[in-house]
């Protein structure tokens with residue numbers, strides 16, 4: 432086994448429980464997992480099971496109350512913001528709603544160029560060409576650099592958001608319900624784009640979704656979350672064909688039993 436890109440050990444994230452004054456809820460409750468370079472790990476589970484909190488904590492957007500997060504063996508768990516900065520580039524997030532992740536007053540070109548400038552990844556003179564290249568990589572014409580977010584469709588914006596994340600040449604992307612707001616046909620295009628990008632750049636991904644069809648299509652392995660715990664984790668076909676846990680069987684039952692069973696995502 433090569434060294435994992437990401438190791439999560441016994442991670443614990445607590446929040447105040449809104450239903451019990453003074454109480455706490457364990458949004459992530461002792462989760463351990465690894466992600467290999469170039470691997471897509473799907474996180475599935477019902478709303479509130481802790482998927483987003485886990486993904487954000489891996490990126491240190493939430494502070495864990497316990498456990499460890501290691502990137503290429505380096506313990507990030509307690510690094511100061513300054514010490515963390517050089518490693519932030521390696522881990523990017525793509526959100527569900529691309530419109531709200533762009534500044535409405537900034538062109539797409541500026542949005543893609545800003546992280547390149549901040550991380551000094553190219554010179555000022557090289558910027559326009561690099562932005563055009565990034566847009567091309569995600570299937571957008573160079574002229575879209577001049578557009579504002581409201582002048583783009585949801586699918587085009589999600590492409591731009593993926594481009595902006597890829598601009599930093601990350602090793603890990605956390606994609607949180609990245610296709611769930613898109614129309615079905617556009618969803619397939621974005622999934623294919625993610626798969627192509629992952630294969631091209633050997634990028635690893637944590638792909639958070641409540642859509643089991645999407646998870647089966649895209650992910651190499653799948654982790655099932657329930658009340659903050661990782662109930663089971665394994666190769667995608669194994670989890671689908673021989674689930675270890677009653678909860679997973681119930682979750683899959685809602686898919687196997689539905690008319691959506693034969694829906695295929697076109698290539």
Ligand SMILES: Nc1ncnc2c1ncn2[C@@H]1O[C@H](COP(=O)(O)OP(=O)(O)OP(=O)(O)O)[C@@H](O)[C@H]1O
Pocket residue numbers: 446447456458476477478479480481482483484485641
């Ligand atoms: N910032 C926060 N402050 C307080 N509680 C939070 C916060 N973020 C999440 N929670 C709580 O933590 C639990 C896990 O939420 P989380 O959003 O991680 O689940 P999820 O599986 O991603 O759900 P969804 O699919 O609805 O996004 C929930 O009970 C949620 O209410």
